[in-house]
Amino acid sequence: xxxxxxxxxxxxxxxxxxxxxxxxxxxxxxxxxxxxxxxxxxxxxxxxxxxxxxxxxxxxxxxxxxxxxxxxxxxxxxxxxxxxxxxxxxxxxxxxxxxxxxxxxxxxxxxxxxxxxxxxxxxxxxxxxxxxxxxxxxxxxxxxxxxxxxxxxxxxxxxxxxxxxxxxxxxxxxxxxxxxxxxxxxxxxxxxxxxxxxxxxxxxxxxxxxxxxxxxxxxxxxxxxxxxxxxxxxxxxxxxxxxxxxxxxxxxxxxxxxxxxxxxxxxxxxxxxxxxxxxxxxxx
Amino acid sequence: xxxxxxxxxxxxxxxxxxxxxxxxxxxxxxxxxxxxxxxxxxxxxxxxxxxxxxxxxxxxxxxxxxxxxxxxxxxxxxxxxxxxxxxxxxxxxxxxxxxxxxxxxxxxxxxxxxxxxxxxxxxxxxxxxxxxxxxxxxxxxxxxxxxxxxxxxxxxxxxxxxxxxxxxxxxxx
Numbered sequence: 001x002x003x004x005x006x007x008x009x010x011x012x013x014x015x016x017x018x019x020x021x022x023x024x025x026x027x028x029x030x031x032x033x034x035x036x037x038x039x040x041x042x043x044x045x046x047x048x049x050x051x052x053x054x055x056x057x058x059x060x061x062x063x064x065x066x067x068x069x070x071x072x073x074x075x076x077x078x079x080x081x082x083x084x085x086x087x088x089x090x091x092x093x094x095x096x097x098x099x100x101x102x103x104x105x106x107x108x109x110x111x112x113x114x115x116x117x118x119x120x121x122x123x124x125x126x127x128x129x130x131x132x133x134x135x136x137x138x139x140x141x142x143x144x145x146x147x148x149x150x151x152x153x154x155x156x157x158x159x160x161x162x163x164x165x166x167x168x169x170x171x172x173x174x175x176x177x178x179x180x181x182x183x184x185x186x187x188x189x190x191x192x193x194x195x196x197x198x199x200x201x202x203x204x205x206x207x208x209x210x211x212x213x214x215x216x217x218x219x220x221x222x223x224x225x226x227x228x229x230x231x232x233x234x235x236x237x238x239x240x241x242x243x244x245x246x247x248x249x250x251x252x253x254x255x256x257x258x259x260x261x262x263x264x265x266x267x268x269x270x271x272x273x274x275x276x277x278x279x280x281x282x283x284x
Numbered sequence: 285x286x287x288x289x290x291x292x293x294x295x296x297x298x299x300x301x302x303x304x305x306x307x308x309x310x311x312x313x314x315x316x317x318x319x320x321x322x323x324x325x326x327x328x329x330x331x332x333x334x335x336x337x338x339x340x341x342x343x344x345x346x347x348x349x350x351x352x353x354x355x356x357x358x359x360x361x362x363x364x365x366x367x368x369x370x371x372x373x374x375x376x377x378x379x380x381x382x383x384x385x386x387x388x389x390x391x392x393x394x395x396x397x398x399x400x401x402x403x404x405x406x407x408x409x410x411x412x413x414x415x416x417x418x419x420x421x422x423x424x425x426x427x428x429x430x431x432x433x434x435x436x437x438x439x440x441x442x443x444x445x446x447x448x449x450x451x452x453x454x455x456x457x
Contacts, residue, residue: 035377036374036375037357037358037359037374037375037376037377038357139377139379142356142357142377142379143356143377143379143381184379184380184381185378185379186377186378186379186380189377189378189393189398189399190377190378190398227380227384231380231381231384232384234381235354235384238353238354238381239350239353239354239385258389260383260384260386260389260390260392261389263386263387263388263389264330264332264341264388264389264390265332265334266388267332267341267387267388267389267390268292268334268339268341269334269339271339271341272292272334272335272339
């Protein structure tokens with residue numbers, strides 16, 4: 001299937017977001033909310049492209065535009081520049097000019113000092129580096145928890161961890177009957193703003209923004225904390241096994257719950273003894 | 285279908301394979317430029333110390349791989365053509381399930397790229413960079429049947445050299 005980008009025909013798999021098609025062919029498009037591993041959301045509106053031959057409403061977010069035969073788009077037109085500048089102005093205003101948004105604006109050729117009339121509109125809003133792109137929300141859903149959600153409306157709209165109740169003198173805990181955060185920390189890994197970092201302190205991972213903390217798991221061999229407490233159990237469950245009874249699919253050859261570094265040590269011993277997966281003959 | 289074979293007896297723990305791996309997966313692809321790159325390029329294999337020597341280990345490209353079974357984005361999928369566990373880093377959201385699922389601890393989180401790292405057998409190269417860099421032949425790349433045949437011949441030669449088979453007609457070609 002062929003899509004024409006700025007007059008250049010390129011081949012693309014049907015249905016692939018045009019944003020990914022363009023970037024795959026070296027066409028730079030701004031965009032802060034898209035992640036190729038997550039469903040498109042069209043939240044930041046920065047990857048706008050102009051669809052040729054479409055009267056009115058021809059500015060479309062490329063992340064939500066599936067590649068289709070004969071599709072012709074422009075990535076740089078006066079209308080696009082104007083609209084993109086406005087989108088950046090809005091993001092700059094709502095984040096109080098967060099450095100990472102300023103950098104993104106500069107990279108897209110937009111003057112980050114320009115905040116236009118929007119600066120006044122959002123004057124009372126507390127600055128927050130989060131642009132509500134929803135990558136964390138989508139990542140949490142992809143992992144199968146779906147605890148991170150948009151909450152509130154208008155100025156009060158925020159991403160928050162759902163289902164938590166205040167507990168006296170400590171971090172909020174999950175409400176009765178709800179599964180807790182898995183502690184996979186993907187929300188922080190996919191976040192473009194760095195607004196929701198996790199940190200390990202004592203025996204728990206903490207996230208201030210989500211007002212959450214999850215217990216860490218220590219390796220039974222080296223005693224180092226290496227993941228959250230519940231993640232290995234969840235992985236074992238998904239693999240149809242039981243972490244306590246040895247690692248599923250490996251005939252119980254591995255001690256359950258070892259950290260990756262200690263598993264590598266065990267794998268090296270296996271390889272050297274000729275029992276590794278590589279079917280070694282004795283060393284020559 | 286070709287695989288990496290490990291001969292721990294030949295490993296000198298020189299870590300050339302790790303260096304070559306990091307350079308091969310750097311943006312620039314050259315050692316001089318890779319040293320200064322941010323985020324720093326990282327290796328996808330490890331020389332594990334063992335009994336005073338070393339054992340280079342990397343992704344086993346498992347059939348029915350646990351990492352593939354738990355991947356939630358499709359970043360890890362079986363590559364039927366190459367017979368490997370295919371990995372598309374752009375799709376990775378670093379939920380780390382694969383890293384915990386890997387029985388050998390060979391998929392790790394990279395804070396620089398905020399994605400998981402896994403050996404891709406250097407797709408696009410004739411042989412993996414680690415194999416090309418290994419000065420002693422501790423790492424070799426080839427068809428498993430051919431490699432095993434080579435090993436058998438080598439053992440046979442050693443047996444002949446130690447005169448255990450002198451006079452017999454059991455020589456190979």
